[in-house]
Amino acid sequence: MAESLISVEVVYAAVDRQLLITVWVPQGSTLRGALLASSIGEHFAELDLANCPVGIFGKQVMNPEQQLVQAGDRIEIYRPLLADPKEVRRLRAAKAAQARKRGQ
Template structure:
């Protein structure tokens, strides 16, 4: 019996480059298994595909070892933020206030 295959995408954006890889996996493949078989590990060997946080269409997948992929899913690999967004906003506001005070 022929195993049904489904089409998915795997995306990752590093600091210097990004990749979108189309993949065909057997129906019932888990998110983690799809990642491991997608080829993204060859493109980004620094990634720990066994532990990295992932999501599908912007929603975090809590249990990628057990959640099966669906046709058309876009698996996104998340990386740590380089800066805390709240801290960046705070510094920008302080800089703007300082510039405003100098101009008065």
């Protein structure tokens, strides 16, 4: 009997481009297995598919080697933040306060 296949999407957004790949994997595949099956690493040399942080539909998955994928899942590969959002907000608020002070 033929193995049942399901379709999942794998997406990655680099600084300069993004890619979405639809891949068919056997039912019961893990998230990491589907990621490796997508061959998305061939398009982005900087990706370490064995260790990169990933999620499904915007929710980070802590154990991608154990998490099973389901038909229609959107696997997202996350890259490190260039700047801490809290630090950026703090600097912006300090700059605005300084501008208000000069304006008085």
